[in-house]
Amino acid sequence: MDVEADLSALREYLEAEGIDGYCIDDDATDSDQRYVSGFTAPDPYQTVVTGDGVHLLVSGLEYGRASAEANADSVARRAEYDYQELAAEHGRHGAKIRALEAFLADHDVESVAVPRNFPTGTADGLRERGLTVTVEPDGIVEGIRATKTEWEIDRIATTQRANEAAMATAEGLIAEADVDDGVLVHDGDPLTSERVKEEIEITLLRHGCGLDETIVACGADGADPHDRGSGPLRADELIVIDIFPRDKESGYFGDLTRTFARGDPDEEARRRYEVTERAFEAALETVEAGVTGAAVHDAACDVIEEAGYETLRSDPSTETGFIHSTGHGVGLDIHEEPSVSPAGGELEAGHVITIEPGIYDPAVGGVRIEDLVVVTAEGYDNLTDYRVALEPVAQ
Numbered sequence: 001m002d003v004e005a006d007l008s009a010l011r012e013y014l015e016a017e018g019i020d021g022y023c024i025d026d027d028a029t030d031s032d033q034r035y036v037s038g039f040t041a042p043d044p045y046q047t048v049v050t051g052d053g054v055h056l057l058v059s060g061l062e063y064g065r066a067s068a069e070a071n072a073d074s075v076a077r078r079a080e081y082d083y084q085e086l087a088a089e090h091g092r093h094g095a096k097i098r099a100l101e102a103f104l105a106d107h108d109v110e111s112v113a114v115p116r117n118f119p120t121g122t123a124d125g126l127r128e129r130g131l132t133v134t135v136e137p138d139g140i141v142e143g144i145r146a147t148k149t150e151w152e153i154d155r156i157a158t159t160q161r162a163n164e165a166a167m168a169t170a171e172g173l174i175a176e177a178d179v180d181d182g183v184l185v186h187d188g189d190p191l192t193s194e195r196v197k198e199e200i201e202i203t204l205l206r207h208g209c210g211l212d213e214t215i216v217a218c219g220a221d222g223a224d225p226h227d228r229g230s231g232p233l234r235a236d237e238l239i240v241i242d243i244f245p246r247d248k249e250s251g252y253f254g255d256l257t258r259t260f261a262r263g264d265p266d267e268e269a270r271r272r273y274e275v276t277e278r279a280f281e282a283a284l285e286t287v288e289a290g291v292t293g294a295a296v297h298d299a300a301c302d303v304i305e306e307a308g309y310e311t312l313r314s315d316p317s318t319e320t321g322f323i324h325s326t327g328h329g330v331g332l333d334i335h336e337e338p339s340v341s342p343a344g345g346e347l348e349a350g351h352v353i354t355i356e357p358g359i360y361d362p363a364v365g366g367v368r369i370e371d372l373v374v375v376t377a378e379g380y381d382n383l384t385d386y387r388v389a390l391e392p393v394a395q
Helices: 008-017 030-037 060-069 083-106 120-128 140-146 150-176 193-206 219-223 267-286 293-306
Strands: 021-025 046-050 053-058 074-077 111-114 132-135 178-180 183-186 215-218 238-243 256-261 327-329 336-340 352-355 358-361 365-368 371-376 379-382
Touching: 008 021, 008 046, 008 111, 008 140, 021 030, 021 083, 021 140, 030 046, 030 053, 030 140, 046 083, 053 060, 053 083, 060 074, 083 120, 120 132, 140 336, 150 183, 150 193, 150 238, 150 256, 150 352, 150 371, 193 215, 193 238, 215 219, 219 238, 219 358, 219 365, 238 365, 256 267, 256 365, 267 293, 267 352, 267 358, 267 365, 267 371, 293 327, 293 336, 293 352, 336 352
Parallel strands: 021 111, 053 074, 111 132
Antiparallel strands: 021 046, 046 053, 178 183, 215 238, 238 256, 327 336, 327 352, 352 371, 358 365, 371 379
C-alpha cells in the first residue's frame, strides 16, 4: 500500500488497556495484516504494532521486498533469532514461538493483544513462554479498515472499472448469441455458463484482476444466490451475473451484479425484475452518513414486501423472495464491515458498500441488481457506471 494506515484507534486501545503491542500472524488474517503492514507475502510473517511503530518479522526470502515495500518502521529476519537452529531442536512450531518471543522482546513487548482469529497454537505457545496474550473483543483493525481513504477508494474504483469491462463482455456474448430450440448458441456451440465465466475471467486478467468464482446462473440456478451456475444458457429465462474481482496489485475488490434475459421472459419474471429495481433505488436513496445499515435494508424490504413477496424480515423461515441482506462492505475483503442488514450499524462517510437486493424462486429464477457506492455526508458516490436493464445489448 502506498498510504500508511491510521492506527491511532488501535494505539489508543493498547494504551487504555495497558498492553504493550498488537500482534497479527499471517496464518490468521491476511487482509488485516496487509492493511497494517502495507505488505503481503506467500510465506507466513508476523506484524507487531507498538506505540512507536509497526514492525515485521519475515523469512529471509521476503526480507528484501518487505524492506522496500512495507509501511513498516522496521523489518527483521527470522534468521536473526536463530530460527533454523531452533527448528532443529524444537520443530518448526517451537522455533516460530521462540523467534516471535525474542522479536517481541526486542520491541519491549511482554503483553500483546491479538485478533479474534489469531491462531490458537501461536497464542498458547506465547503464553507458555510467559507472555500475556489478550484477544481483543471489537475487531479494531476491521473497524479501522471500514472507513476508506481517498487512495483506497481510487483503488476500489479501478477494480470496478475492470469489473464493468468484464460485465460488458458477458452481456455482449448473451446479446449476440443465436437461439436454437430455446438454447443460446455462440459460434455454433451452446453458450454455457462456463464459457461466459471463462470470457469474464480473461477480461479481468487483461485488466490486472483475478477471480475464480464468478456467478453466471440461469433459471433455477439463479434462485440460489451463491450458485455459480452451469450448463447452457437458455432464452426467455433470467440470467444472474455476479462478478467480484480483486486487483492483483492493490488487493482491493470490486463487486457488480446484473440480471439479463435474452428473448421474452414471462410477465412474473419481468415484474420481479421491476420490483427489485425499485427496491435497489429505494435502498440507494436511503444511503448517507448517519443512517444505519439496518435502515437501508428496511427500505429495500419495504418495497419488496409491498409488492407481495416475502423477505427474511417478514418471514425468517422463507426460502423464496428476498433471502439475504441488502449489502456489505468491500475493500481488501469482498465481505467486510459495515453490514447493510438487519444488524447493520451507523454508516460513516468513507464506507464503501454494496446495494444488492434480489428476489428468488426456483419456479421463476433469480433477480439481483448490485452497485458499489461510497457513503458521503449527504448521500453517496456511485463507483459503478453500468446501465441497469433486463434486455442485454451488444457491446
